[in-house]
Each structure stands twice: as structure tokens, then as C-alpha cells.
Amino acid sequence: MSRTDLSTKARRPRRTSAWSRTRSRRTGSRRTDRSLARRLRLPLVLVVVALVLGYGADRFLAAAVERRVSAAVGCRLDGAELTTSLPGPLIAPRLVTGDLGTVTVQGAIDTEAGPTHLQLSLRDVHARPFSDEPVEVAGAEATVTLPYDQLPGTEAGQQRFENAGDQLAVVRPGVVLGGDIRVLMDLAVAGAELVLTPATVEVAGQQLPVDLVAPLLGVRDPELAGQLEPRQVALPGLPNGLTPDRVAAGPDGLTLHASLDTNELTSAAGDCRA
Secondary structure (H helix, E strand, O other): OOHHHHHHHHHOOOOOOHHHHHHHHHHHHHHHHHHHHHHHHHHHHHHHHHHHHHHHHHHHHHHHHHHHHHHHHHHHOOOOOEEEEOOOOOOHHHHOOOEEEEEEEEEEEEEOOEEEEEEEEEEEEEOOOOOOOOOEOOEEEEEEEEEHHHOOOOOOOOOEEEEEOOEEEEEEEEEEOOEEEEEEEEEEEEOOEEEEEEEEEEEOOEEEEHHHHHHHHHHHOHHHHHOOOOEEEEOOOOOOOEEEEEEEEOOOEEEEEEEEOHHHOOOOOOOOOO
16 A cells, blocks of 8 residues: 555544534534523513513502592591502502592591591592692591490490490390390491490390390399480590491491591691681
């Protein structure tokens, strides 16, 4: 074999294996994926930043409107400190017109018997942030919870009040043979007074009609028998502007449903009209 033949054989290119070709293709694909990811990263970051800023701006404007509504309603209710919750996740679109729909306001208010919880549902609220326009409300329903220990007659331990379904139970301890007497009463509201109408008397676990028990007690204890007559009890004074409409017995106290005079709501300046 000549030297020329040997030189030719030495210069023959080596064949590329299938594994090498596959590896090259994979490397190229990875480089393409990384390049695409780099190109998409900036737009994605910008979208996320825009969403965060938009949500933050929405919350900022919503908080401003909530403060305005809370100030207007709180001013109407003798300066009560209230918090407002606007419906829906996004508020900014509705602030263009100022039409907020139904808004919930709640907080603690002071009554003559002590602090209690108030929740208001305001209908067709119109308000804008950072505006001198008055807060406008078409109507409002209030729910006030009066704890049982704030009702008259509980101070000296003469009686206590309990929930009895749709009725109010008035319990007088140690009255009949050293045991308690439990009177179930129907509830109603007349102006600023609670109307109690006895319906059933419960003694030693037995329920008896009031008409049957009252004459028997009248002979033994006329004062107690007089408690089985319908009577009116003054409700703890509510802030000006709240008018009780109806009442129900709840697990923690009497639930008063009241209306609010929305004509007296004013702007966020905080001054209430006389």
C-alpha cells in the first residue's frame, strides 16, 4: 500500500453517530426555549405589575369611598364609629357614575343601656371619592342587637330573658315553691316601647296557658299575677335617626329592625344638617 493511500485514508471524515446528532438537536431546542422565555418574560412582568397597580388603585379608591359613607352615616347617628363594605371585587368602574348599589355599614353604637351592635343595609348609594357631593342613599334598613342583660329588670336579678324560638322567655327565679317560673311572651314594637304579651307559663317543665295560671296566682301572689298581664317596656334609647319597626328574639339578645332617615345624610365634611 502506498503512502498516498495511507494519507487518503487518514483524511477521511469521521461519521457522526446518531447519539451526537440527537444531542445537537436537543441543545438547539433548549437554546430556542430559553430565548423564547427571555422574550416573554418582560411582557409577563409588565402584565403582573399592571394588575397589581390596578388592584391597588381600586382598593385605594374603594377605601376613600368607604370612609365617606361611614362618616356620613356615623355623623347622622350621633358620631358612631362605623365601617363600610362595598360589594364586588372591583369598585373603580362604578366610581365613574358613583352608583354603588347596596352597601353594608356596621359598628358599635351607644344606647342608654350600653354599647350594642348595629348593621345597616343602604340601598342605591351614590358617592364618589374625594368629592364635595353629598352621599345619597335611597333607603336603609338597620338591625340592632340588644343584649338580654341590657333589658330593664335584669339589673337587680329580679328576672332574666332568654330566647324561646319566636318568643321571648322571661324567667323569674324562686317564685313557685322555690323554683323558677318561665313566661313565654309574644313580641311587638309600639313607638319606642317593647310590647310583651304573655302566652304560656312554664312551671316545672310543664307549659300551661296564661288564662289558666293567672287566676291561681292571683290568690297567692297578686303582684306576680300582674306580671302575666300584657305590658309595655321602654326600649333603650337608640341614636337619633333610628326608628324601631319590629323586633324578634335572637340567641344573643333582642334583634330590633329599624329604619334610618336617609334625608339627613351629608357630605364627607362630617357636618349633619339639623
